[in-house]
Amino acid sequence: MEIRNKIEYPNGDWQNGNTKNVTFIVTEDCQLRCRYCYIIGKNTKNVMSFDIAKESLEYLLTRRDIFSEDSVILDFIGGEPLLEIETIEKICNYFKFRSFELDHPWFDRYRISLSSNGLLYDNTRVQKFIAKNRNHVSLGISIDGTKQKHDNQRIYPNGTGSYDIVVKKIPLWLQQFPNASTKVTISHEDLPFVSESVLHLCELGIKNININCVFEPVWKENDEKIFEEELIKLADSFITNKLYQNHFCSFFSRTIGKPIQSTQNWCGVGRMLAIDPNGNFFPCVRFAPYSLTNKSARCVGNIKTGIDKNKLRPFLSLDLPFQSEQECIECEVATGCSWCQGANYDLSTNDSVFYRATSICKLHKARVKANNYFWNKYDRIIREQRKSNEIHAPIYST
Amino acid sequence: MNFYIIGRNSMKTKKAVGSVTPEERDEIQNLFERKSAITELFKSLPDINKESYDSIYEKLVTDLGRTTRSFQGWWDDKGHKYSWESHPEGHWEIEFETCEIFLVH
Amino acid sequence: MKYTHQFIQLDSFAPSFCYYQNNNFDESNYELIKYHQLHEVLSEAEQINKSIIVIYSNKDLPTEYHTLLDRVNHEKIYPFKLIDQFKSGILILNEENLSQVSVLQRDSSRNIILRLSQKKIDNLFEIICSLEGTFSKLTLILLEIDKFSQEEICSYKEQLVKIRKKIVKWLSENKTAEISILTDRLLLRHMNNCDAGIRHFTLAPDGNNYVCPAFYFDKNLSSFGLINSENTNLRLLKIDSSPVCSICDAYHCKRCVYLNKKITEEINIPSQEQCIISHEERNQTKELRADIVSTLKNQTELPVIPEIDYLDPFELLKHKKHDLIRNSNISNDITQELIDLALLTDREILIKVYEQNKNILNFLKNSQH
Numbered sequence: 021m022e023i024r025n026k027i028e029y030p031n032g033d034w035q036n037g038n039t040k041n042v043t044f045i046v047t048e049d050c051q052l053r054c055r056y057c058y059i060i061g062k063n064t065k066n067v068m069s070f071d072i073a074k075e076s077l078e079y080l081l082t083r084r085d086i087f088s089e090d091s092v093i094l095d096f097i098g099g100e101p102l103l104e105i106e107t108i109e110k111i112c113n114y115f116k117f118r119s120f121e122l123d124h125p126w127f128d129r130y131r132i133s134l135s136s137n138g139l140l141y142d143n144t145r146v147q148k149f150i151a152k153n154r155n156h157v158s159l160g161i162s163i164d165g166t167k168q169k170h171d172n173q174r175i176y177p178n179g180t181g182s183y184d185i186v187v188k189k190i191p192l193w194l195q196q197f198p199n200a201s202t203k204v205t206i207s208h209e210d211l212p213f214v215s216e217s218v219l220h221l222c223e224l225g226i227k228n229i230n231i232n233c234v235f236e237p238v239w240k241e242n243d244e245k246i247f248e249e250e251l252i253k254l255a256d257s258f259i260t261n262k263l264y265q266n267h268f269c270s271f272f273s274r275t276i277g278k279p280i281q282s283t284q285n286w287c288g289v290g291r292m293l294a295i296d297p298n299g300n301f302f303p304c305v306r307f308a309p310y311s312l313t314n315k316s317a318r319c320v321g322n323i324k325t326g327i328d329k330n331k332l333r334p335f336l337s338l339d340l341p342f343q344s345e346q347e348c349i350e351c352e353v354a355t356g357c358s359w360c361q362g363a364n365y366d367l368s369t370n371d372s373v374f375y376r377a378t379s380i381c382k383l384h385k386a387r388v389k390a391n392n393y394f395w396n397k398y399d400r401i402i403r404e405q406r407k408s409n410e411i412h413a414p415i416y417s418t
Numbered sequence: 419m420n421f422y423i424i425g426r427n428s429m430k431t432k433k434a435v436g437s438v439t440p441e442e443r444d445e446i447q448n449l450f451e452r453k454s455a456i457t458e459l460f461k462s463l464p465d466i467n468k469e470s471y472d473s474i475y476e477k478l479v480t481d482l483g484r485t486t487r488s489f490q491g492w493w494d495d496k497g498h499k500y501s502w503e504s505h506p507e508g509h510w511e512i513e514f515e516t517c518e519i520f521l522v523h
Numbered sequence: 524m525k526y527t528h529q530f531i532q533l534d535s536f537a538p539s540f541c542y543y544q545n546n547n548f549d550e551s552n553y554e555l556i557k558y559h560q561l562h563e564v565l566s567e568a569e570q571i572n573k574s575i576i577v578i579y580s581n582k583d584l585p586t587e588y589h590t591l592l593d594r595v596n597h598e599k600i601y602p603f604k605l606i607d608q609f610k611s612g613i614l615i616l617n618e619e620n621l622s623q624v625s626v627l628q629r630d631s632s633r634n635i636i637l638r639l640s641q642k643k644i645d646n647l648f649e650i651i652c653s654l655e656g657t658f659s660k661l662t663l664i665l666l667e668i669d670k671f672s673q674e675e676i677c678s679y680k681e682q683l684v685k686i687r688k689k690i691v692k693w694l695s696e697n698k699t700a701e702i703s704i705l706t707d708r709l710l711l712r713h714m715n716n717c718d719a720g721i722r723h724f725t726l727a728p729d730g731n732n733y734v735c736p737a738f739y740f741d742k743n744l745s746s747f748g749l750i751n752s753e754n755t756n757l758r759l760l761k762i763d764s765s766p767v768c769s770i771c772d773a774y775h776c777k778r779c780v781y782l783n784k785k786i787t788e789e790i791n792i793p794s795q796e797q798c799i800i801s802h803e804e805r806n807q808t809k810e811l812r813a814d815i816v817s818t819l820k821n822q823t824e825l826p827v828i829p830e831i832d833y834l835d836p837f838e839l840l841k842h843k844k845h846d847l848i849r850n851s852n853i854s855n856d857i858t859q860e861l862i863d864l865a866l867l868t869d870r871e872i873l874i875k876v877y878e879q880n881k882n883i884l885n886f887l888k889n890s891q892h
Binding site: 109110112113114116117120121127128129130152153154155156 | 448451452454455456457458459461462465466470473474477478481
C-alpha cells in the first residue's frame with residue numbers, strides 16, 4: 021500500500037485558485053474579546069442588513085466583466101458570524117436563487133465558508149443551515165490548543181476563558197466535517213504551550229492544524245529560542261507517534277526555509293473582496309475600519325458606485341520586492357516567511373501598503389531550523405519504513 | 419448498483435477497482451456540483467418568496483431531471499467501459515483527487 | 524537625494540503650473556513667503572550652483588522682494604496676467620485665458636504650459652493651432668485625468684493624430700514644433716519624469732519644503748509631501764519603487780506623484796487613465812518618428828520606439844510578463860549619463876559594478892556604440 025502521509029498531502033486549492041473570494045462582514049460584534057484579535061473596533065451597531073448583502077450580490081452577479089472568475093467562495097466573517105446566521109442563510113438563499121435565475125457560472129461553482137469561535141456551533145439554526153448547505157459549506161472553529169493556552173487569549177469580556185464551551189462542540193463539528201481545519205494563533209505568552217497545544221488538538225481528532233504567529237510587534241527577546249524548542253518537541257512527538265500519517269500541521273512544510281523562489285505577493289489582497297455592513301468594499305477585511313489601529317481604512321468602492329479600479333490598483337501591483345527590504349529579498353531562508361498586508365499597512369511608517377512588517381523574522385528563522393529538523397528525521401524514518409516494508413515507491417523528494 | 423460520490427478521503431472500507439481519466443473525473447465532478455447546487459437550491463425554496471419561487475421552479479425541475487439523467491448516465495457509461503468489479507449490495511465511489519474508483523460494500 | 528534645482532512658491536495665490544489646483548484666493552488666508560527665508564534660499568542656491576525656479580502670482584510683491592529676486596538668476600513661472608511684466612520665463616495658460624491668446628505676441632522662444640480639462644479635449648488641435656508661432660515649447664497638462672472616460676480618451680487620441688501631422692508640417696517648414704506630449708518622447712532613451720522630490724523640491728510660503736506645490740495646497744495630503752527625514756514616503760518616489768513605472772517605456776510621462784497619491788492612495792502607483800493616456804501619446808510619438816524618418820528623411824538618430832500590444836503596463840503585471848521587461852530596461856540604464864544613474868536607479872547590479880570599478884560602466888557604454 022502506498023505510504024501516503026497527510027503531512028505531505030494537505031488538501032489542494034479548490035478550482036486551482038481561479039476563484040473569487042468574497043467576504044461579507046456580517047457583524048462587528050463578538051461574544052469574545054480575544055486578546056490577540058486585530059479587530060479592535062468590535063461593536064453591536066454595525067450589522068449587515070440583507071438589503072446591503074442583496075445589492076452586493078446583484079453587483080457581483082451582474083458584472084461578469086469585472087468578476088470573471090470561474091467560481092466563488094462566499095466567506096462570512098465578523099466579529100462572530102454565527103451571531104447573524106439568519107442573515108447568512110438569507111444571503112446564501114438569494115445567491116443560489118439569483119445565480120440560477122441568471123444562468124450564472126457560479127451557480128454550480130461555489131463554496132460557503134465561515135470562521136467561527138464555535139460557541140454557537142450546535143445552535144439549532146446553525147445546524148439547520150449546515151444541513152441545508154451540506155455539500156458547499158465549510159465551517160472552521162478556532163480552538164487554540166490546551167485549555168491553558170486557549171483561555172490565555174480567547175476570553176469573554178469578563179476575562180473568563182471559552183475553552184470549556186468550545187471543546188464540547190468539537191465532536192459534533194468533526195463528525196460533520198471530518199477534515200475540518202482549525203486556525204490557531206500564537207502570541208508571545210503562548211509560546212511555552214505550542215507543542216502540547218498542537219498535540220492536544222490532534223488528540224481531539226482535528227487533522228488539519230493551521231497556525232500563525234501574530235504579525236504585530238509583541239515578540240520579546242529569546243522568544244525565538246522558546247519557539248524553536250517547542251517546535252522540536254512537537255516534531256519529535258509528531259514522528260514518534262506517527263501523527264504525520266493522518267494529521268497536517270502548517271508549521272512543517274517542505275517548501276519553507278529556502279531563498280526566494282517567487283516574487284508574488286504573499287496573500288490575495290486585492291483579488292478578494294470584503295464588504296462591510298455599510299456596503300463599502302475593501303481589498304481584504306484587514307483594511308476595514310474596525311480592524312485597523314493606526315491607519316485609516318482603505319476603501320476601494322461601494323455597492324452604489326462599484327469598484328474603484330484606481331484604488332484597487334496598488335493592491336494588485338504588490339509583489340515581494342516592492343515592499344521588502346533588501347535583507348528580506350536576499351534572505352537565505354526567505355520562503356514561508358509570511359506577512360499580512362493589512363498588518364503591514366497598519367504598522368507602516370509611511371501610510372503605504374508598500375511596507376513590510378518584520379516582527380516575526382526571528383521566529384521564522386527558528387521555525388526553519390525546527391522544520392529542517394522535522395523533515396530530516398521524517399525522511400530517515402520513511403526510508404527505514406520503506407526498507408522494512410519492501411516497498412519500492414519513490415521517496416518523496418524535496 | 420448504487421453509487422455514491424466522496425469528495426475527499428473517506429473513512430469507509432473500500433477496494434480500488436479502477437480509475438478514470440482526469441477528463442472523465444471532471445465530467446462527473448461537474449455533474450456532482452450541479453446536482454448538489456440544484457438540490458440545495460431546492461432546500462432553500464421554502465425560504466424564498468413565492469414570486470421568485472414560481473419564476474424558477476419549472477426551470478429548476480427541468481434542470482434537475484436533466485442533470486440526474488446525465489449523472490446516472492456517466493456511471494452507466496463508465497461502468498460499462500471499464501467493466502469495474504461490482505457487488506449486489508455494494509456501490510461505487512470516486513475519489514476526486516486521484517480519479518480512483520472504489521467498490522464499497 | 525541629490526537636488527539639482529529648487530522651486531520657490533512666493534505666495535499662496537501662486538497659480539498652478541501643473542496637475543494640482545489652487546482654488547484658494549481668499550485674502551484672509553493669504554500667505555507670503557518670509558523675506559529672510561527667501562534670502563537664505565537664494566543665497567544658498569547661488570553658492571552651490573542650484574537652479575532656481577520662482578512661481579509668481581498676480582498679487583503684487585513688496586519692493587524688497589523684487590529687489591532680492593532681480594539680483595539672482597532664476598527661471599520664472601508666471602500667470603497670463605503678467606505677460607507684459609515678464610519677457611522671458613514660462614507662461615501658464617489656463618482655459619479662461621484662451622479667449623485672449625490673440626494678445627500673445629509671436630515669440631518662438633517662449634515656453635508655455637497649457638492646462639486643459641477634458642471639456643476642451645475636442646478642441647485641442649484648434650487650440651494648439653491658434654498658438655502657432657507663440658512658443659518654442661508647449662507643455663500640455665491634462666486636468667482631472669482620472670475623470671477621463673473611454674470616449675474622451677478616444678477623442679484625445681484623434682486630436683493627437685491631428686497634432687502629430689501638424690508637427691510634421693511645421694518641421695518641414697523649419698518651424699519650432701516642440702509639444703511635450705508628442706515630441707518629448709522622440710529623443711528619450713530612459714525615463715524623464717517630473718522627478719519632484721528626487722531632483723527638485725519646492726519651498727512653500729509656509730516655510731516648509733515639499734515634494735511639489737501640490738502638497739502645500741492639498742492640506743489632506745501635505746504630510747505625504749513634506750521633505751524631511753521623518754517622511755518615509757520619500758523612498759517611494761524613485762522609479763525603482765514603482766512596480767508599474769519601472770516596466771514602462773512612456774518615458775515622457777510626468778509620473779506625477781501627487782496625482783498618484785490622490786487617485787490611487789499610493790505615491791508610487793499611477794492611475795489607469797494616466798497610463799493609458801501616456802501610452803496613447805507614446806504610440807503617436809512612434810508614428811511621428813516614422814513620419815520624420817520617412818517624410819523628412821531626417822538623419823538624426825532618433826531612438827527606436829518598439830511596438831507594444833498594451834496601453835497600460837499594469838496589464839503586464841497582471842499577466843506576469845513584467846520580469847522580462849524589467850530586465851530589458853536595465854540595458855537602457857546603461858546608456859544614461861553616469862552621474863544620472865545613481866539618481867535614476869538603485870538597481871543593485873549597476874551600483875555594485877560602479878562601486879567596484881567606475882570604468883566598467885563606461886566600457887559597457889562605449890561598447891554599445
